Amino acid sequence: MPKPVSPAELDKVIHERARLAIVAALAAVEDMTFIELKDAAGMTDGNLSVHARVLESSGYVAIAKRFVGLKPQTSLSLTPSGRAAFRRYLDQLERIVAQGRRPR
Amino acid sequence: MEPDIEAREAAEHLAAIRRIMESATKITALPGKAALTGGALALGGCAGSYALMRSLDFAALAGLPASKRAAVIALWGGVGILAVLCDVVLSVRLARRNGRSPWSRLEQLALYAMGPCLGVALALTLALGARGDWGLAPGIWMMLYGAGVWMTGILSVRAPGVLGLAFLAAGVLTLFWLSAFGLLMIALTFGLGHIVYGAYLLRRFGD
Numbered sequence: 001m002p003k004p005v006s007p008a009e010l011d012k013v014i015h016e017r018a019r020l021a022i023v024a025a026l027a028a029v030e031d032m033t034f035i036e037l038k039d040a041a042g043m044t045d046g047n048l049s050v051h052a053r054v055l056e057s058s059g060y061v062a063i064a065k066r067f068v069g070l071k072p073q074t075s076l077s078l079t080p081s082g083r084a085a086f087r088r089y090l091d092q093l094e095r096i097v098a099q100g101r102r103p104r
Numbered sequence: 105m106e107p108d109i110e111a112r113e114a115a116e117h118l119a120a121i122r123r124i125m126e127s128a129t130k131i132t133a134l135p136g137k138a139a140l141t142g143g144a145l146a147l148g149g150c151a152g153s154y155a156l157m158r159s160l161d162f163a164a165l166a167g168l169p170a171s172k173r174a175a176v177i178a179l180w181g182g183v184g185i186l187a188v189l190c191d192v193v194l195s196v197r198l199a200r201r202n203g204r205s206p207w208s209r210l211e212q213l214a215l216y217a218m219g220p221c222l223g224v225a226l227a228l229t230l231a232l233g234a235r236g237d238w239g240l241a242p243g244i245w246m247m248l249y250g251a252g253v254w255m256t257g258i259l260s261v262r263a264p265g266v267l268g269l270a271f272l273a274a275g276v277l278t279l280f281w282l283s284a285f286g287l288l289m290i291a292l293t294f295g296l297g298h299i300v301y302g303a304y305l306l307r308r309f310g311d
Contacts, residue, residue, distance in 0.1 A: 025128035100111020
């Protein structure tokens with residue numbers, strides 16, 4: 001039987017709702033532009049900037065700036081440790097759901 | 105502070121994650137430039153057809169000399185092939201730029217949605233054309249193209265679904281009431297409609 005998950009084990013950086021939306025959106029693709037991510041995660045510019053910076057400082061998200069033609073473009077992607085943390089977080093959520101279904 | 109989470113909340117989190125991951129995959133597959141190019145090609149096709157037919161009604165094709173009729177048919181064949189080529193090239197370029205496979209499950213499903221619809225439109229047009237009844241062709245193409253785009257919209261963000269429904273509505277109008285203005289309706293839908301749609305995609309999602 002898998003080890004029960006305690007709430008304290010959950011990754012607090014990912015568990016925050018807005019940051020979870022960012023990580024989930026980025027987990028589905030290689031990378032996304034700031035505008036695409038804003039749309040996918042349903043966030044405002046300011047909110048996305050703040051939370052993306054938190055994820056960047058935790059080493060979960062890489063932010064790259066480049067020029068497409070003459071226009072600057074910001075793109076974001078999950079780092080390998082971000083992907084690993086997301087997989088771990090998903091696994092923990094699934095175990096919490098399974099624990100809830102088990103008769104007590 | 106420790107996160108406090110119960111099974112029900114964890115299940116809600118998982119459902120939200122699934123929704124976000126789906127929408128992220130969908131959004132990044134829309135090439136706005138392909139729609140703009142398709143629209144411009146359609147407008148070119150309309151101008152060329154009017155120069156050859158001197159009528160807004162495709163029924164006039166039946167009364168044209170065989171060479172002119174063949175020229176109009178070849179013109180639209182060329183427009184269709186060019187539009188598909190542009191769509192493929194621009195979609196592949198967009199996918200590569202975004203680091204995705206250009207032949208993802210999403211693109212495959214879009215082809216499965218569009219392919220049969222366009223095939224049926226072509227078969228119906230040829231069958232009706234063989235009977236000299238070209239006037240219904242614009243409405244048929246609008247409706248079947250609209251059905252295909254609407255189906256693609258199920259796999260994508262809201263915009264293709266809205267475009268598909270607009271084509272379906274325009275197709276019904278053209279088929280039942282406006283077949284005498286078929287060429288004008290094609291210019292409005294396949295031409296201007298695609299240009300507005302492409303401009304929206306570029307503005308909303310960038311290149």
